[in-house]
Amino acid sequence: MKRVVLAARRTAAIAGLLCPAALVVSGPLSPAHAYDITATRPLAGEAQVPSVLAYWLGGDGRALTAATPYTLRTKVTARQAERGGAAADGRPGGVRPADRKPAEGKPSGDRPEGGAPDTGTPGTRAPDKSGDDKTGQDGNGAAVSKNINLPATTGRVFFLASDGKPHWCSGTSVQSPHRNLVATAGHCAFDAENGDAPMKNWIFVPGYAPDALPFGVYVGKQAFTHHDFATYRDLDRDYAFVAVHNGLTPQPSRASGRVRLVDGGRLADGVGGQGLAYNQEVGRRTVVFGPSGRPARGATFRLQDPALRADDLLGLKSSRTNDGSSWLIGYRKAGRLGYLNGVTIATSGGSAVSPYFDGELYSVYVAARKIRSGAVPAGAFRDGANEINIL
DSSP states (O other): OHHHHHHHHHHHHHTTSSOGGGGSOSSSOOSOOSSOOEEEEEOOOGGGHHHHHHHHHHHHHHHHHHOEEOOOSSOOOOEEOSSSSSOOSSOOEEEOOBOSSOOTTSOOSOOOSSSSOOTTSOOSSOOOOTTOOOTTOTTSSOOOOSGGGSOTTEEEEEEEOTTSOEEEEEEEEEOOTTSOEEEEOGGGTBOTTBTBOBOEEEEEEETOBTTBOTTOBEEEEEEEEEHHHHHHOOGGGOOEEEEEOOEEEEEEOSSTTEEEEEEEEOHHHHHOBBEEEESOOTTOEEEEEOSSSOOEEEEOEEEEEGGGTEEEEEEEEOSOOOTTOEEEEEEETTTTEEEEEEEOOEEETTEEEEEOOOHHHHHHHHHHTTOOOOOOOGGGSTTSSSEEEOO
């Protein structure tokens, strides 16, 4: 299967459609259109939002409590690669992070994708660490395990997998023009055990803690991943971006057995959005955030799993991570924002494993960021009010 993918890339390169110059552009063009880079699946339309929320909130959140961490059945046995492996397919680039609610008259946080990165945008040069967050570092004595120490962008994605049971992965709010994107592992949005079907009842809960939904619940609208993951289960492309509907916050209702759902607005307006970086130098200092346990820090290194034909992987020494956890570079404690440069897809030999983010990942992001979403109208609820039965 891998040979088919590589052949497609070689054919595209011969045709001149994947030249490096095309990977960093100032216009709306995507960096790779030689073949169908992006696979996308609908998750829930406005009419399905009430039933999705009723499933998760029913019985005092019984399904949320019962959800278990989701992992791939495929065992990843990666080894450090001295040569080859993860490599850029063009110039480094990125998208700026954005704070929760941009001040009126100031930019929302998007950076132009073309040209040289702006100051503070990750390139190939190591970032200034004077403002880096030192808490929760591997090997230090500062134990940080409460959600208050994590970025508000960090949370859990919940879904029903092909086994019919509720599961969760980590997820991260990522900046986009419509401020509605979540990044996670591809297998946390597309069911690798059931063809390329999307996971069911997919939601994102930023800042999740037992008995706490501090920023509301965001129901997935449409999921995007790389064609090679959806088709071939290529772990080099095991990442996903999910556009979500506006958040809904449960409030008490006058009617017994019901909750009233208040519109919480767009995701990044409420929690901010991490930036995105691609084609970065391997070896950058990285912090990994997940919704459980302490953050982990370290320098990335190349990994490969020849048995799975996974050649473009990154590793970071840590066992404290969950599938879908965010890998951030250029992270600053002051705003708790940085640049997403990886997502955990597995652990192997004491190391967290992520796909290398290159220009093709950026193509998937470009497709996902075009999706608009908004408030779920009261008409989607059967009685015309934003209320659902939770008994």
